[in-house]
Amino acid sequence: MAHAGIARPTRTRHMRRPEAARPPSRRDDLVQSGQMGHFVQTLYSKLNARGTSASCERSSRMRSRATRLRVLVLRDARDANHHGGAAWARPSFEHDPERLGPRGILERVGQPTRVAPALILVGVSAFLVLTALAAAAYPGGTFCDANAPGYDFWGNFFCDLTQPVTQRGVDNTRARSLAQASFVCFSLALVPFWWVHGALLGGRLGGAVRVLGLLSAAGTNLIAWLPSVVSPLLHAVSVFVAAIPGLLATLLGVTGAFARGNAGESRSSPLRFSAWLGALSLALGSADAAYYAVAIAVPGCHVLLPALQKLAALSVIGWMGTIARVGAARGARLDGPGPAVSVDQSTDS
Numbered sequence: 001m002a003h004a005g006i007a008r009p010t011r012t013r014h015m016r017r018p019e020a021a022r023p024p025s026r027r028d029d030l031v032q033s034g035q036m037g038h039f040v041q042t043l044y045s046k047l048n049a050r051g052t053s054a055s056c057e058r059s060s061r062m063r064s065r066a067t068r069l070r071v072l073v074l075r076d077a078r079d080a081n082h083h084g085g086a087a088w089a090r091p092s093f094e095h096d097p098e099r100l101g102p103r104g105i106l107e108r109v110g111q112p113t114r115v116a117p118a119l120i121l122v123g124v125s126a127f128l129v130l131t132a133l134a135a136a137a138y139p140g141g142t143f144c145d146a147n148a149p150g151y152d153f154w155g156n157f158f159c160d161l162t163q164p165v166t167q168r169g170v171d172n173t174r175a176r177s178l179a180q181a182s183f184v185c186f187s188l189a190l191v192p193f194w195w196v197h198g199a200l201l202g203g204r205l206g207g208a209v210r211v212l213g214l215l216s217a218a219g220t221n222l223i224a225w226l227p228s229v230v231s232p233l234l235h236a237v238s239v240f241v242a243a244i245p246g247l248l249a250t251l252l253g254v255t256g257a258f259a260r261g262n263a264g265e266s267r268s269s270p271l272r273f274s275a276w277l278g279a280l281s282l283a284l285g286s287a288d289a290a291y292y293a294v295a296i297a298v299p300g301c302h303v304l305l306p307a308l309q310k311l312a313a314l315s316v317i318g319w320m321g322t323i324a325r326v327g328a329a330r331g332a333r334l335d336g337p338g339p340a341v342s343v344d345q346s347t348d349s
Contacts, residue, residue: 116192117324123189124317130182134161137175141167144301154307158183159235163227183224190217193320194249196327200271201256209249209256216246236296243289247282254278270329274322281319284312 135151142148142155146167151160161179166172194213198206219242228235257275288308295302 114328116196117328119192120189120196120320120324120327123185123192124320126185127182127189128317130178130185131158131161134175134178134182137178139166139170139172139175141170142306143167144303152306154310155303157306157309158313159223159227162224163229165229180224184221187217187221189320190220193323197249197253197323200323200326200330201253201260205252205256209253212245212249212252216242216249219243219245239292240289243285243292247285247289250278250282250285254282270322270326274319274326277315277319277322281312281315284308284315288312 135153135156138151138156138161140147140149140151142152142160143157144155148155158179160166161172161175162183163172164176191214194210194217197213198208198210200206201209219238219240222238223235223242226234226238254275257271257278260271288305291302291305291308295305
């Protein structure tokens with residue numbers, strides 16, 4: 001029985017138990033283990049697999065719970081950034097937490113991943129191996145010397161390997177098949193390369209780089225199937241279809257990379273180094289395309305043109321490798337469910 005004059009406290013439904021008595025929640029465990037972002041990502045995946053119908057009450061509850069968890073992840077990242085600590089949120093969750101539909105999925109796909117850089121390296125490696133095998137099987141002959149033995153790295157073009165017959169009329173079926181496969185591998189490697197490069201730049205500039213780069217990749221594939229012996233006109237058209245969009249994409253990509261470097265990227269960062277390689281590729285590629293146009297207008301033996309093509313190709317391959325490295329570093333932070341990463345920590349260091 002309560003004593004007279006002593007008011008007994010009334011407990012309402014809005015009162016919460018003391019923090020000390022509150023048992024640890026699933027969120028606390030995830031934050032401690034550094035896998036908060038991975039848990040939210042998994043929850044979103046299950047939600048999308050079940051469907052997002054507004055009429056489903058269970059789906060509605062899951063969307064509300066996922067949104068609240070996503071907000072908490074962003075809040076933890078903001079607080080950790082202010083206090084110099086580690087954040088358990090990934091950059092892919094820095095967007096509007098309400099984007100649960102197709103737009104959010106497209107934003108996720110648009111980020112660099114660990115798969116695309118691996119495809120770049122695999123495609124470039126296959127191109128180099130198949131080109132070496134095709135060069136070993138090439139009977140011989142250059143545009144300037146039809147009787148030259150074997151394949152001359154500085155005297156033959158890449159597309160010489162795709163000819164059905166050599167300059168002196170020898171059958172080239174074996175080397176042609178290998179060379180066509182190498183061109184296919186290189187054009188396929190260009191697709192994730194331009195995609196990752198566009199994701200690193202972001203915005204409309206990154207979208208323009210992707211579109212122009214994909215057009216260049218399609219034109220590169222056409223070169224192998226339209227050799228100059230079959231149709232000189234179609235071969236020249238395919239070369240410029242690959243070159244012009246590729247040079248424009250390179251110009252935009254280099255400009256955007258240098259702009260990001262001036263905006264705060266470290267001068268020794270791989271992204272800034274890739275910008276210099278891109279600038280070198282742009283210069284050599286432009287010179288090669290201009291010289292090729294001169295060779296079409298003025299037929300004859302142009303000794304320096306094959307060498308210029310090889311230099312441009314080597315610079316492009318080095319540029320692709322650097323972009324793959326940057327994309328892999330940033331994609332690992334986006335995709336990996338590993339331990340906590342610092343928000344301030346740059347992936348380019």
